[in-house]
Amino acid sequence: MISNAITASNLTKKFGNFTAVDNITFNVKRGEVFGFLGANGAGKTTAIKMLIGLSKPSGGEATVAGLNLMTQSEKIKERIGYMSQKFSLYEDLTIRQNINFYGGVYGLKRKDIRTKTADILAELQLEDKADEKVGGLPLGWKQRLSFSVANVHDPDVVFLDEPTGGVDPATRRQFWEMIYAAASGGRTIFVTTHYMDEAEYCDRISIMVAGKIAALGTPGELKERFAAKSMDEVFLRLVR
Amino acid sequence: MRRLLFIIQKEFIQIIGNRAMLPLMTILPIVQLMLLSFAADSEVKNVNITITDLDQSQFSRQLIGQITASDRFTLINAPLAMRISDHDLLAGEADIVLNIPPDFERNFLKGYPAKLQLLVNAINGQAATVGSGYLMSIIRDYNEDIRLETAMGVGRVPSRIEVASANWYNPDLNYKYFMVPGILGELVIILVILLSAMNTVREREIGTIEQINVTPIKSWQFILGKMIPFVFIGMLLLTIGLTAGKVIFDIPMVGSLWVVFGYCLVNLIAVLGIGLLISNLVDTQQQAMLVAFFFVMIFILMSGLFTPIESMPDWAQLLTIPNPVAHFVAVMRKVLLKGSGFADVAWNFRVTAIMALVFNGLAVLSYRKVS
Numbered sequence: 385m386i387s388n389a390i391t392a393s394n395l396t397k398k399f400g401n402f403t404a405v406d407n408i409t410f411n412v413k414r415g416e417v418f419g420f421l422g423a424n425g426a427g428k429t430t431a432i433k434m435l436i437g438l439s440k441p442s443g444g445e446a447t448v449a450g451l452n453l454m455t456q457s458e459k460i461k462e463r464i465g466y467m468s469q470k471f472s473l474y475e476d477l478t479i480r481q482n483i484n485f486y487g488g489v490y491g492l493k494r495k496d497i498r499t500k501t502a503d504i505l506a507e508l509q510l511e512d513k514a515d516e517k518v519g520g521l522p523l524g525w526k527q528r529l530s531f532s533v534a535n536v537h538d539p540d541v542v543f544l545d546e547p548t549g550g551v552d553p554a555t556r557r558q559f560w561e562m563i564y565a566a567a568s569g570g571r572t573i574f575v576t577t578h579y580m581d582e583a584e585y586c587d588r589i590s591i592m593v594a595g596k597i598a599a600l601g602t603p604g605e606l607k608e609r610f611a612a613k614s615m616d617e618v619f620l621r622l623v624r
Numbered sequence: 625m626r627r628l629l630f631i632i633q634k635e636f637i638q639i640i641g642n643r644a645m646l647p648l649m650t651i652l653p654i655v656q657l658m659l660l661s662f663a664a665d666s667e668v669k670n671v672n673i674t675i676t677d678l679d680q681s682q683f684s685r686q687l688i689g690q691i692t693a694s695d696r697f698t699l700i701n702a703p704l705a706m707r708i709s710d711h712d713l714l715a716g717e718a719d720i721v722l723n724i725p726p727d728f729e730r731n732f733l734k735g736y737p738a739k740l741q742l743l744v745n746a747i748n749g750q751a752a753t754v755g756s757g758y759l760m761s762i763i764r765d766y767n768e769d770i771r772l773e774t775a776m777g778v779g780r781v782p783s784r785i786e787v788a789s790a791n792w793y794n795p796d797l798n799y800k801y802f803m804v805p806g807i808l809g810e811l812v813i814i815l816v817i818l819l820s821a822m823n824t825v826r827e828r829e830i831g832t833i834e835q836i837n838v839t840p841i842k843s844w845q846f847i848l849g850k851m852i853p854f855v856f857i858g859m860l861l862l863t864i865g866l867t868a869g870k871v872i873f874d875i876p877m878v879g880s881l882w883v884v885f886g887y888c889l890v891n892l893i894a895v896l897g898i899g900l901l902i903s904n905l906v907d908t909q910q911q912a913m914l915v916a917f918f919f920v921m922i923f924i925l926m927s928g929l930f931t932p933i934e935s936m937p938d939w940a941q942l943l944t945i946p947n948p949v950a951h952f953v954a955v956m957r958k959v960l961l962k963g964s965g966f967a968d969v970a971w972n973f974r975v976t977a978i979m980a981l982v983f984n985g986l987a988v989l990s991y992r993k994v995s
Contacts, residue, residue, distance in 0.1 A: 433995075436838050437837075437838065437993070437994060438834065438837055438838060438993070438994060438995065439994065439995050440994050440995070457994070458840060458842075461838055461839060461840045462840045464838070466835070466838040468831065468834050468835065470831040470834075471831075472830075472831045472832045472834055472835040473832070473835070474634070474638065474832055475830075476638055476641055476642065477634065477637060477638065477641070481634070481637055484630075485630055485631075485633070485634045486839070488626065488627065488629070488630030488633075489627055489630055489631070489836075489839045489840070489841055490839060490840070491626065491627065491840075
């Protein structure tokens with residue numbers, strides 16, 4: 385069993401002269417909820433895009449789910465789930481059709497897609513809306529549905545890019561319950577966020593500043609190191 | 625393979641689920657087909673003529689009688705001064721001016737050459753050539769008649785060359801038979817190229833493409849999954865269009881419909897390659913629309929649909945070789961009107977198949993999952 389779900393060493397991404405991600409090195413353990421923090425433009429999304437194979441690294445090495453990012457990025461795609469900042473399920477398909485499509489794309493059998501669909505609908509309590517178009521759902525439900533669809537193929541690692549942007553605290557709470565449930569089953573969660581209360585929910589966090597990792601540790605360790613009462617304070621100290 | 629089926633299924637749901645799209649894709653082209661086929665009629669039926677008869681003889685009046693007896697010509701003015709008939713031409717009222725000089729009859733009877741002057745308004749080139757053609761043949765016939773009459777006394781009449789002409793493949797010169805198959809071919813291609821050009825870029829604009837790119841879907845699966853539903857739509861449209869053409873215009877279908885549908889399939893694949901390539905290279909649907917229109921205009925106007933390819937300059941004729949609309953129009957006309965078989969249109973098949981390979985290859989290559 386591989387102990388590290390993600391390893392990154394000196395991972396770099398340059399756009400011309402601009403270095404968006406500058407030699408970052410970190411490991412994420414299997415089953416961990418890893419928080420990836422940083423101000424806007426600090427390079428979080430670029431880093432995540434490299435790890436999920438949407439953007440080719442300019443330098444460095446990385447493994448995801450035990451596979452080499454440079455040589456096996458298509459293989460990695462079968463083992464990871466991804467939920468982007470922007471809602472990206474098909475709004476003109478129904479909930480059932482979206483689950484069916486992504487299940488099929490990830491190679492699930494018809495029978496498994498059926499059970500998965502039933503599970504997801506039950507978990508989100510959306511049974512009566514199964515055949516409604518996704519576009520009409522409230523944002524909170526869309527986000528939770530996206531998360532479920534990102535998990536439809538039981539991936540080893542799930543990448544979440546600001547998954548709770550714009551939703552109310554109660555829905556965020558429900559969302560984090562879903563994250564914990566997934567992590568307790570051994571799934572690794574890599575999540576970027578702006579909300580410092582959410583950072584507290586993570587097992588470990590890294591804070592990116594100007595393309596570099598400025599701090600990495602458990603929320604407790606970081607607060608101690610920066611002699612701060614809350615993660616808010618830690619963040620503000622680093623970013624300023 | 626299963627993955628491809630899921631993509632196709634999803635595309636179909638999206639197309640059929642869009643309530644406005646399906647009627648737009650099937651009914652509008654049929655409306656266009658009817659409208660264009662009735663309107664795009666280059667048969668010259670009415671030519672306005674001004675005749676200046678300065679001879680005022682029996683011969684000149686007979687000739688005028690023959691011309692006005694033809695239902696193609698409308699005599700709009702018969703002035704006694706060429707100045708006035710020139711004016712009619714300048715004002716655009718007359719398409720043709722015929723001037724009969726003072727000594728017309730006298731010269732003829734004396735055995736001198738009898739001359740007539742024909743002035744043609746050639747702004748509309750086709751009406752001009754066709755109109756003067758009609759007029760020339762009337763004059764020729766009349767010439768023949770008076771020669772026979774006057775030759776009675778003289779004796780020997782030189783024998784004339786009789787030309788009996790027949791119009792093959794479209795014996796009644798029904799212009800719609802010629803236009804409907806071509807317009808139908810053009811409509812199928814245009815619809816499909818526009819739809820496909822808008823497709824991938826739409827996913828990019830909405831952001832769903834990012835989700836697709838983190839899945840193990842391969843480029844060719846994605847492109848093929850987009851293409852197959854459009855091929856169905858194109859074939860459906862061709863079927864509806866041919867049915868409408870048969871019912872409304874009674875167009876002949878001399879050749880095998882298998883060849884028509886077989887060729888349509890190859891052509892659709894080529895055109896979809898172009899559409900999807902455009903879609904991959906642009907950033908917004910607006911750009912896609914503009915680029916697609918650029919090609920569509922060139923494809924249509926240089927397709928031989930409205931103006932014969934044979935009368936284009938050499939370089940333009942070469943440009944019609946990679947024009948899918950030109951091939952489609954040619955194949956539709958050849959097979960439906962002339963009954964050409966597969967062997968007769970094999971060249972069109974070959975060229976189109978090469979285009980299909982090239983454009984789809986480029987479409988797959990230009991679809992990048994990684995930036």
